[in-house]
Amino acid sequence: xxxxxxxxxxxxxxxxxxxxxxxxxxxxxxxxxxxxxxxxxxxxxxxxxxxxxxxxxxxxxxxxxxxxxxxxxxxxxxxxxxxxxxxxxxxxxxxxxxxxxxxxxxxxxxxxxxxxxxxxxxxxxxxxxxxxxxxxxxxxxxxxxxxxxxxxxxxxxxxxxxxxxxxxxxxxxxxxxxxxxxxxxxxxxxxxxxxxxxxxxxxxxxxxxxxxxxxxxxxxxxxxxxxxxxxxxxxxxxxxxxxxxxxxxxxxxxxxxxxxxxxxxxxxxxxxxxxxxxxxxxxxxxxxxxxxxxxxxxxxxxxxxxxxxxxxxxx
Numbered sequence: 001x002x003x004x005x006x007x008x009x010x011x012x013x014x015x016x017x018x019x020x021x022x023x024x025x026x027x028x029x030x031x032x033x034x035x036x037x038x039x040x041x042x043x044x045x046x047x048x049x050x051x052x053x054x055x056x057x058x059x060x061x062x063x064x065x066x067x068x069x070x071x072x073x074x075x076x077x078x079x080x081x082x083x084x085x086x087x088x089x090x091x092x093x094x095x096x097x098x099x100x101x102x103x104x105x106x107x108x109x110x111x112x113x114x115x116x117x118x119x120x121x122x123x124x125x126x127x128x129x130x131x132x133x134x135x136x137x138x139x140x141x142x143x144x145x146x147x148x149x150x151x152x153x154x155x156x157x158x159x160x161x162x163x164x165x166x167x168x169x170x171x172x173x174x175x176x177x178x179x180x181x182x183x184x185x186x187x188x189x190x191x192x193x194x195x196x197x198x199x200x201x202x203x204x205x206x207x208x209x210x211x212x213x214x215x216x217x218x219x220x221x222x223x224x225x226x227x228x229x230x231x232x233x234x235x236x237x238x239x240x241x242x243x244x245x246x247x248x249x250x251x252x253x254x255x256x257x258x259x260x261x262x263x264x265x266x267x268x269x270x271x272x273x274x275x276x277x278x279x280x281x282x283x284x285x286x287x288x289x290x291x292x293x294x295x296x297x298x299x300x301x302x303x304x305x306x307x308x309x310x311x312x313x314x315x
Contacts, residue, residue: 114282116190118149118162119275125266126255138257141266143169144182145204147274151188161188162276164202166226167244171251179204180242180249181227187237193280196234201277202227208270210256221270222252 051070052061128141144167151161167180181202189198205223209216226249231238242248255270 111282111287113192114194114280116278117275118190118278119273120147121271121273123269123271125268126270127257127263127266127268129263129265129267131263136263138170138174138254140168140170140177142272143167145272145274147202147276149190149276151190159187160185161190162186162278164227164274164276166202166204166274167249168204168272170254175254176251177206177222177254178249179222179224179226179252180244182242182244184227184229184240184242185237186231186233189233189278189280190276191278191280192282193233194283195281196232197281198231198233199279200227200229200231201225203275203277205273205275206252206255206270207273208255208268210258210268213259217256221255224250224252226250 048070051073122145124142126140126142128139144165146166147162147164148160149162150158153159163183163185164181165183167182168177170176171178184200184202186198186200191198203223203225206221207219208221209218211217227242229238229240255268257268261267
């Protein structure tokens with residue numbers, strides 16, 4: 001009986017209300033196949049109740065073979081009559097999660113406002129041309145990159161909300177790029193924050209197209225987190241300068257040079273991308289709700305099918 005009720009609920013949810021009203025006059029009975037296969041994996045501690053459930057009438061529960069079977073499945077473990085309680089709790093839990101899903105979606109959407117990602121890309125010839133000698137040392141034409149995020153000011157004009165400068169010139173040995181954060185300025189976070197604190201991470205990525213003697217290539221050269229900071233904007237704008245000399249920063253791969261490249265002009269085309277992640281502090285209540293509520297990305301249909309499947313165990 002419970003299985004028929006649950007299946008009816010699933011069908012009603014699957015049919016739009018207007019369509020259901022239009023088809024009321026010609027609704028037909030729905031029949032299901034009379035067969036059902038169930039596989040049950042029996043823990044030793046639940047052997048008695050699992051074997052007793054739906055026991056065929058032809059089997060004598062007090063017989064010696066049945067007792068031997070019970071001992072074999074129990075494997076000496078004490079029996080705990082809790083299987084039905086577990087099934088009831090499982091159905092209640094799935095139903096509860098189903099009812100709470102709209103609230104979970106709202107909480108998830110609100111929580112996303114406390115985390116924002118921004119980014120921008122630009123392409124250029126990385127190396128300076130002017131020397132046609134194949135063995136001439138490489139000279140970087142691009143020495144720094146700057147990422148700026150704007151926000152609308154009080155007068156409607158754009159104001160600089162975040163400004164990041166990093167060095168990308170060739171290292172001394174000219175066998176790597178020395179990626180150095182040089183300056184970070186933030187006056188306004190892109191995300192919300194309950195207390196004005198933010199965690200900020202800035203990553204630099206480089207992609208290029210190049211060719212060797214036999215084939216062309218396209219792909220990522222490097223991706224590296226150039227800086228990560230914990231900042232407090234309650235006290236005003238944040239400004240930090242990073243050391244720029246010696247071994248500061250990180251060594252990352254150079255932009256590949258194509259076979260037979262014309263070095264009389266600028267060469268070594270590459271695309272650089274800066275991605276900034278800003279995480280604000282969410283309210284404690286919002287974080288607690290996000291932990292308690294079900295995952296809003298779980299499909300509603302999956303929950304309905306799971307609930308129906310759990311209910312069928314009582315048949």
